[in-house]
Amino acid sequence: MRYLVTLQVNRTSYPVELEVGRTLLSVLRGELGLTGSKEGCDDSECGACMVLIDGRPVNSCSYLALQAAGRQITTVEGLASGTKLHPLQQAFLEHGAVQCGFCTPGMLISATALLAANPDPTEDEIRAGLSGNLCRCTGYVGIVAAVRSAAAELANAD
Amino acid sequence: MGGRFTSPTALADALAATAAGHRPVAGGTDLVVGTRQGKWSLPEDLVALDRIEELRGIEETSGGLRIGATTSHADLAGHPAIRKRWTAIADAASIVGSPATRHIGTLGGNLANASPAAETSGPLLCFDAQVEVRSTAGSRRIALADLFNGPGRTTVRSDELIVAVELSELAGVGSSYVRLEFRRQMEIAVVGATAVVSLDGAIVIDARIAITALAPTVRRVAVAEFALVGTDGGPDAAAEAGRLAAEAATPISDVRASLEYRRAMAAVVVRRAVTGAIARARGETIPIPASASLFGAR
Numbered sequence A: 001m002r003y004l005v006t007l008q009v010n011r012t013s014y015p016v017e018l019e020v021g022r023t024l025l026s027v028l029r030g031e032l033g034l035t036g037s038k039e040g041c042d043d044s045e046c047g048a049c050m051v052l053i054d055g056r057p058v059n060s061c062s063y064l065a066l067q068a069a070g071r072q073i074t075t076v077e078g079l080a081s082g083t084k085l086h087p088l089q090q091a092f093l094e095h096g097a098v099q100c101g102f103c104t105p106g107m108l109i110s111a112t113a114l115l116a117a118n119p120d121p122t123e124d125e126i127r128a129g130l131s132g133n134l135c136r137c138t139g140y141v142g143i144v145a146a147v148r149s150a151a152a153e154l155a156n157a158d
Numbered sequence B: 001m002g003g004r005f006t007s008p009t010a011l012a013d014a015l016a017a018t019a020a021g022h023r024p025v026a027g028g029t030d031l032v033v034g035t036r037q038g039k040w041s042l043p044e045d046l047v048a049l050d051r052i053e054e055l056r057g058i059e060e061t062s063g064g065l066r067i068g069a070t071t072s073h074a075d076l077a078g079h080p081a082i083r084k085r086w087t088a089i090a091d092a093a094s095i096v097g098s099p100a101t102r103h104i105g106t107l108g109g110n111l112a113n114a115s116p117a118a119e120t121s122g123p124l125l126c127f128d129a130q131v132e133v134r135s136t137a138g139s140r141r142i143a144l145a146d147l148f149n150g151p152g153r154t155t156v157r158s159d160e161l162i163v164a165v166e167l168s169e170l171a172g173v174g175s176s177y178v179r180l181e182f183r184r185q186m187e188i189a190v191v192g193a194t195a196v197v198s199l200d201g202a203i204v205i206d207a208r209i210a211i212t213a214l215a216p217t218v219r220r221v222a223v224a225e226f227a228l229v230g231t232d233g234g235p236d237a238a239a240e241a242g243r244l245a246a247e248a249a250t251p252i253s254d255v256r257a258s259l260e261y262r263r264a265m266a267a268v269v270v271r272r273a274v275t276g277a278i279a280r281a282r283g284e285t286i287p288i289p290a291s292a293s294l295f296g297a298r
């Protein structure tokens, strides 16, 4: 059976018709054209597909799109305000936290969830917060530094 | 294409769906992830439990705690009463998977999945958890020890849902859950152990010890519990409990560890879990999760 539901992604409503087995990631990329979220492993190991659902991080490759219907979904496309990058995005650029960029959307989403719950994390807390996200390029040091610097930036902005 | 899906907000509607043959999905971190890994295909008809308010949340009752089946690991790990009085549960819930796994994965799913390596099972067994299951025909309570029926198997019928887990207060106990892990996060227990102890002065008067990933189901080890009672719970007593638990374990060899290694490490994790529980019973601080705090502890 197919079900007509509404997905709320980055504050925009998208009506979609879905079969039960469709994963949220396949709908975001395949139906809505939101290709920021990536498919790495497709089974909850790498975090490249991470999105926020009602503010909580979720591996969208392994989450049923129907379970996300009506909830607030945030993807990496929803982080910037217009052409102004989110402080985390800016910090990733400045700290060399991006090489090939494949893990970056998921890293940014997990980092967003981390800073929302813990605005001033220690290095260990940052590493734990990003533990569901794999990066095969950077060695993580730049990513941790970027999250730390964005945390300071966001604290000053408040 | 077949496949029906319902996402009720009322428990009664969910029970009607399971009676009609729908399989429950809570967080999907076992059920859906398993389909992505190719372990099985998605059940034809599903009932999602995540919109049913009455299944979620932790309530302090007169005699203890009532934990709704769809309560997440993150909520378990962060709950003040659990952290203070049922600390081993917080040790376990706080090391499940990644932050995403802990936010989406639920207690009911962890129990229903019945993995011999499931994190929350050992602490709940030691705390004498009672599981409330319900169907359209009514509810029944099962002691957690009677819920597990083998690896991946439970005594919950297909028309039933786990609705809550109930714990009674055990006065003055210290508890801890420790797993052997090859990495700090995103790990499945190679082996694990839970200890819950009560002291009278310096002497152990009650001990509960459970082993994880060391038998077809998570289970308690009576010989090790008996041996610990009456001792001071010091290094020799903890080591002896570990030795006895390792002897009683029936581990398997798989991709993560050999049988021999698991048995050898059983002695180590049981010893650490006992050490952590004794220290907490004495009022000493062992930060949650105990696994990381007790790493390398003698």
Ligand SMILES: Cc1cc2nc3c(=O)[nH]c(=O)nc-3n(C[C@H](O)[C@H](O)[C@H](O)COP(=O)(O)OP(=O)(O)OC[C@H]3O[C@@H](n4cnc5c(N)ncnc54)[C@H](O)[C@@H]3O)c2cc1C
Binding pocket: A043, A044, A045, B023, B024, B025, B026, B027, B028, B029, B030, B031, B032, B033, B049, B069, B070, B095, B096, B097, B098, B101, B104, B105, B106, B107, B108, B109, B110, B111, B112, B113, B117, B118, B119, B120, B156, B160, B161, B162, B163, B186, B187, B188, B189
């Ligand atoms: C990356 C990753 C890491 C993980 N790490 C760990 C770990 O460290 N430790 C650990 O123990 N587990 C781990 N898991 C496994 C999993 O996250 C947990 O077992 C989780 O608690 C399952 O809950 P769920 O709500 O997602 O279950 P689901 O996948 O929704 O359901 C699991 C099973 O239980 C049934 N079910 C669900 N709810 C109910 C109910 N209320 N009544 C009856 N049946 C029900 C379903 O039909 C299904 O058969 C990990 C999983 C992933 C993907």
Ligand code: FES
Binding pocket: A038, A039, A040, A041, A042, A043, A044, A045, A046, A047, A048, A049, A050, A059, A060, A061, A062
């Ligand atoms: S693609 Fe989802 S976790 Fe790897």
Ligand code: FES
Binding pocket: A097, A098, A099, A100, A101, A102, A103, A104, A134, A135, A136, A137, A138
């Ligand atoms: S930058 Fe290439 S995977 Fe992280």
